[in-house]
Amino acid sequence: MLGFMDYVQKCFYRASKWDEDNSYANLNATARALLDFPTPKGLKMNLSSLSSPNFATSYSMASLGVVDGSVSYLYSSRPLDNALNSGDVQLKDAVSGYRDLREIMKPDDPRDWEIWKGGVRVDRRDTLLYGRMYLPASTLEALYLRRLAPTRQLKISAVSNSRLPNGGTILALLQQDNGKWSTEYLYSTDVALIGMRGLYNFGFDPRKALPRSTTATTTALDPRKIAGRFSAGAEVYYGILNKSGGMSTGFRYTTLPSNVGSPLTVTLTVNPLMGHFQASYAVKAGEGAVFCSRYDFNIYSYESDLVLGCELWRRKQGDDTAAAADASAAAASGMSAGNIDQTWQPETTSFSREGARDDVTGVLKARITQNYNIGLLWEGRYKQLLFSLGSNIDLKRREQPFRTVGIEIQYNS
Template identity: 60%
Template sequence: MLTYMDYLQNAFYRATSWDPDNSYVNLTATARALLDFPTPRGLKMDLSSLSTPKFGTSYSLSNLGVVDGSVSYLYSSLPLHNVHRSEEVDLHDVTMGYRQLEELRSPDNERFWEVWKGGVRVDGRNTLLFGRMYLPASTLEALYLRRMKPTTQFRITGVSDGRLKSGGTIMAMMQHDFGKWSGEYLYSTDGALIGARGLYNFGRDPRKQPNPPPRTSDEKAVGRFSMGAEFYYGILNKSAGMSTGLRYTTLPTHPNAPTTMTLTLTPLMGSLSATYAIKAGEAASFCSRFDFNMYSYESDLSLGCEVWRREDVEKEDFAGVLKARVSQTSGIGLLWEGRLKHLLFSLGAGIDLRRKDQLVRAVGLELQYSS
């Protein structure tokens, strides 16, 4: 389940009309949500609040052998009116599952962002600030996010920890989203890493054709084919890497069950991965992934699913979701997420069938309350 601060960051994206799904880094987001979901370890409790539409706080306490926790603060220059308390939030907004992509939209006209007063332009650029302090380790995380214009976003993340080399690391990223294609350029102080990645969507260009043409009964199925790649190079350690990927996904106008297929390749490592996910109705999704290494000939097959439970047969709201996955290498993962009165909860366990002496690797429960 997403943390409260991740939920607020997604609310900022919606408020500023930024689409995080139109990025190469989220090319396989559906498969990761159904097959790589984390299971809780130990007991964890989060207490959060949006005290004003622009300021949020979150306090976390966990017990995994030792008692530790964190304190988080978030500020948004844009009021976040699309945020709900834990007792009324839509569970689909705080759980990661099948990602139904929408039609590509044209970026806003930059002139619509201008605000004039007395002949002087007074509009600013929407900004989000976030900080988290882990206790008692005193590790600090920080995020600076700024919308430069309708097609551009600037992002800086940093970690300060005495256990890390040089005491911490900072990564700066410039992101562009033109609808038809997107690009990201990054630099990290960890090894003086530079990188670039991009995603291109075939078919309709929303800048030239804002609205998709009406679909008739004799037209072919409506879907989107995307292709992307990334490249990075470490200046200090003189190491490089790259990957490329393809994705086909059906759109909301598709008459049959939503489907997503991806194929990714990492040439230098020899890794090939193919996924297939389908949403079989409103309450169930299934996914499979086949991984193969061309150098070692090792392979792995992973299967996963999610099943949603309604609060009442007569209501449209969902009360929870059960996730399960099985893999030849990582074993079995079970996760139950939902709402109990005013609390959101995540109950999960990891099972390793290869270890007869300790089948259950980890069991955990996470509770969240927000006001």
């Protein structure tokens, strides 16, 4: 289950029209969400509130042998009217799962961001500030997020802890997203690390206007006819203090909403210096099931790892027929070629208050490794509360197979 502050940050991305999936860092986001999901330990409770469209607070308390907790504050210069409470938010927005990617969109024109009053520019760039203190460890983490332009964003995160080298670390990211391609330049105070990432999307370029003619070439360039997107990217980094570096490259193919078959995502990442490669495959088998597999292999040590996982969605009975009827009505009224641009806008704002009918009552996640380690997680909602119930099971430890068992409860107002 996404934490409230993570959910609010996603709302900020949606409100400021930033595509977080168009990044090399999130190339394997689907596989991570389906196979690397955390399971709660002990009892944890979260109480959060969006007291105003610009300000949010969150308090958490956990009990696992000792009692600890955290206090969080968040400020956004852009009103987050698309953020919903725990009783109204759709589970697909509150749960981290299969990433349904949309077609890349054309960035806004920089002139559209200008606001003039009396001959003077009065517009400001959207900014998000976040801070969290863990108690009783007194660990402090902070985030500064600022939209510099329609295609640029600055992200600075910091952690302060006396147990860390030099008492903490700072990571700065300058992100550029032009739709067709994206880049990230990073610097970390930890070993003075510098690096660069890049991702390129093959095929349709949203920055180029489609021809008005109806030739076969136009049909080939029409985003409505594109069933999938192939992306390739790479990263390089170097630590100045320890004089060591690294690099990796990756590829991803994912289907888009225009695809008539089963949605799927395939990724391959390679680290040539370490001799490691990773391949993953995720597919949606209908509306209520997702299956995923991931294979890791190292050509130097011959070590390998295989993880299998699934995600099963439970829906309200009788809603499948209603959903099909709604889809047919939408296709007849709003999905015509002339209105395709208007229909894309509701698709990219899943946090909208209007038309948000949540027919999902819960989701079951499961994974198993080749070492017979099993992870189980059930996430759902009870009235106004969101909950996560999970366990890690080691089948090789027959005397005590349950390694961890826990439940996490969230209430957001």
